[in-house]
Amino acid sequence: MSIKTKINLISVSLSLAVTLVIVSLLLLFINQNPAEIFTIIFNEVFTSGYGIGQTLFKATPLIICGCGLAICFHASLFNIGAEGQLNAGSFIIAIVALKFSFLPFPLLLLLCIVCGFIVSGIFGLIPAYIKVKKGVNEVITTIMFNFIILALVNYFLLEFFAVKATMRTEKIAETDMLFKLSDYIPFFNGSSLNAAFLIAILVSILTYVLIYKTKFGYRLRAVGFNETASRYIGLKTDKIILIAFFLGAGITSLVGINFVFGYKGFYELGFSNNVGFTAIAVALLAKNNPIGVIFSSLLFAVLDYGGLSVNQLVPKEIMLVVQGIIILAILSIDRLVNNYYEMKN
Amino acid sequence: MKAVEFKNISKSFGNCIANEDISFGIEKNSVHCILGENGAGKSTLMKMLFGIYKPDNGVIRVFDKEVSFTSPHDAIDVKIGMVHQHFMLIDDFTVLENVILGNELTKGIKIDFRETKKLLNELIDKYNLGLNTDKKISEISISEQQKVEILKLLFRDSEILIFDEPTAVLSPIEVKEFFKIIDEFKSNGKTIILITHKLNEVKEISDKVSVLRRGKLVYEQVNDRKLDIETLSRTIVGEAALITLIKSEEKEHLKDNDEEVLSLKNIHYVRNKVKVLDELNLQLRKGEIHGICGVEGNGQNEIVDIITGLQKDYTGEVLKKVKKISLVPDDRIKKGMIKEFTIGENIFLKDEEKNIITKSALQKISQKIKDDYDVRLGDINSSLSSLSGGNQQKVIVAREIELDNAVLIFSHPTRGVDINATLFIHSKIIDERNKGKSILLISSDLDELVSLSDRLSVLDNGKIVKTFEPGELNVPDKSEISLEMDIETSKPLYEQIGKLMIGITQ
Helix, strand or coil: CCHHHHHHHHHHHHHHHHHHHHHHHHHHHCCCCHHHHHHHHHHHHHCCHHHHHHHHHHHHHHHHHHHHHHHHHHCCCCCCCHHHHHHHHHHHHHHHHHHCCCCCHHHHHHHHHHHHHHHHHHHHHHHHHHHHHHCCCHHHHHHHHHHHHHHHHHHHHHHHHCCCCCCECCCCCHHHCCCEHHHHCHHHCCCCCECHHHHHHHHHHHHHHHHHHEHHHHHHHHHHHCHHHHHHHCCCHHHHHHHHHHHHHHHHCHHHHHHHHCCCCCCECCCCCCHHHHHHHHHHHCCCCHHHHHHHHHHHHHHHHHHHHCCCCCCCHHHHHHHHHHHHHHHHHHHHHHHHHHHHC | CEEEEEEEEEEEECCEEEEEEEEEEEECCCEEEEECCCCCCHHHHHHHHCCCCCCCEEEEEECCEEECCCCHHHHHHCCEEEECCCCCCCCCCEHHHHHHCCCCCEECCEECHHHHHHHHHHHHHHCCCCCCCCCEHHHCCHHHHHHHHHHHHHHCCCCEEEEECHHHHCCHHHHHHHHHHHHHHHHCCCEEEEEECCHHHHHHHCCEEEEEECCEEEEEEECCCCCCHHHHHHHHHCCCCCCCCCCCCCCHHHHCCCCEEEEEEEEEEEECCEEEEEEEEEEEECCCEEEEECCCCCCHHHHHHHHHCCCCCCEEEEEECCCCEEEECCCHHHHHCCCCCEHHHHHHCCCCCCCECCHHHHHHHHHHHHHHCCCCCCCCCCEHHHCCHHHHHHHHHHHHHHCCCCEEEEECCCCCCCHHHHHHHHHHHHHHHHCCCEEEEEECCHHHHHHHCCEEEEEECCEEEEEECCCCCCCCCCCCCHHHCCHHHHHHHHHHHHHHHCCCCC
16 A cells, blocks of 8 residues: 555544544534444444445445546545536436437437537536636636526426426436336335446546556646646647646536436436535545546435435434535545644655 | 754654754854755754654753743744745735734734834835735745745844755856845854755855754864865765766757757747736757756746647747657646645556556566665655655656657756756756756756756746757856766856846856
8 A cells, every 4th residue: 555545544534533523522412422423323324235226326426426526626626516506407308318319228318418518618618718818717717607507407407307396307217217126126125326326436436446557547637736837748728728628517417317217217407416515525436536536426425315314313414414524534634644644754 | 052952853754864963053043054965864854843743851941941842832932943845825815914823913803004014114124125015925936925925034133044945946147146135144143053955055154053963963074165065965975976977079960950840939928017027038959958047936837838739828939859758847736746645546547548547567566666766765655755855856867768759858957956956857867868858947946957968958937048058058067967067167057048038248
């Protein structure tokens, strides 16, 4: 294990420990017994196949989205627009799935993936283009694009595609749905966990290879570390930034595959439940390592699903507080651990 | 009276001993030079004096009082000031705002700008700094920025002034100006500590010299104006014999050589309504080293940017006979490398062929460059940030040479690089020329330019004001290494070039 991985592991575990302490205090403050709460969560999440399945299911969109963001973050591009990007793609996925339902399933799925990817990608490309050409900070443009995209999707959905009196599209054919893992592995006992989870794992592995093993990945990271140097070294930094944003945003559209093809069978307004923002925290916690993203997604999924189980005892806002504390802890403790190692050396 | 006294100072980082049992004193009201290669421990020692590091062992005394600093703040309190190699200035602030930051004069709750300005202008006049306090840092040259750093120290009334390689970024004329400022400090009773690589300067300005090598004090000498440069350079690099750099003498062929590989014709470039390049004409011929000298900021970087295609908003013609050009940029940290990457990864960045790369392939590249270019590092998997400046520069030079392009640009290739690495890089540049490569060499180090160049152009205000053709640069004993070049005999040529650089044409 290299020193760097060691430092990362230490700082992540320390952060989690600190979070645990703070949350316990918080629970005590609202007159709950932390041990009891944690036990309930643990039992709910880990003692049944259904619980584990649901947790993995909750982790799926986070893994996908976290990997997309990791690509952007490696280039030091702070993409805050995943929420909008993934909604654009998911909406298109549902529409294409409905309009081309005559196609055989594998072909239809492929078409949807490609269309979703391109649409989400383009919505990532626009802010990147504005940044490259005019130097406008991507944080501002991506935030603004969240509003624009959600408003547009809202309009088109309600005006042209929504089932009457609902906020969703029609359902795609049952035969076009992805298989549930519980169909093959009875252990998961009817949970919503579906083949999209496997896609998410594949995305994570591919992203890892892209970032750490390919030429493009090296160049991407070089741009992230030092854009000026990269330009002088002769890299086409503008092109790299555009591609990174296209890929990163494009990947987020796969969240729609999980929801449309794997879960409900339709696109529904607000389905994403802020995954695009939570994924920022997921990627940060994983230090933008796509494999790490799997684990940080799992943690957030445990909080999410476990939070439901203690809903009657603890307001669900507490779980949001926990997520926030984890981020703050990781950011500050990371510095401390790094400084400590520098001192030692 | 001693201004500073180090007693048995030791400091180590992990297994690496940076300073070992160093004891010496610095007289009040003197100019004390500290010499040594990169990594010899000069900066560590100074950082302890400035409160950035704490010594593991030993005592530092300032004006006969024992001190124990926990931060630079404590050092500033006892009137120690330091000008770092990389300036600590805020680009968007004016000179005045930068200088007073942290020491604001107030009137009620407001900053008293009028009084401050008066005070600063008095200091500027007294020390002949020639600064405009209302200009933003981003609008002034590097040498002016250095003066802002100096003004900061004066404003804080520092008595002991530490300069970390102050002349590395200055042209010969600016160096002279800088020395005048130093003299002025001395006559005002201040103590000056200079960290430097340039031996000629040491001879000219120092009262006393201390040489560090591998963390130890190895040599001390009072400068009685007979300081022997050869002895000095030997103590600096140690037993390692100096490589003798002999420029091949077959330069005759260059005289009638007019095969141009690169040519800039009537280049105009305007930035923020300021003419940066003005009808610039420059030709690079096959197999020559074409030096360009000039005061920093006269268009050198823009020439590089235009040739490499990074800058496109110019008028005029650029003719390139080659597709690719190697570039060793002027600022290695900002422009030359990704310091978080290993050697192999930095080399790989320019690789056009492979799309997937394995760890073992990267290690192989690292090992090859380490061996071929004498890069000194412990672990080939460590990032460039753990290397000394000279070794980082070797990696960049290696990358550009290994590309095997017919044209190479070296911009300040040995700035802030120690003697051994400098000699090594010089020999590599000459090797490349002897292989028939064409080299554009931009530098502010006249010794380097005169000893390496076949043809030398002087740049002033975005224009080439004179080109010395092969044969015109004949300094007696040119075959000697640049270090030992005889200052006396080369004086007329240097004076001529110096004058051209500031716009005086005979």
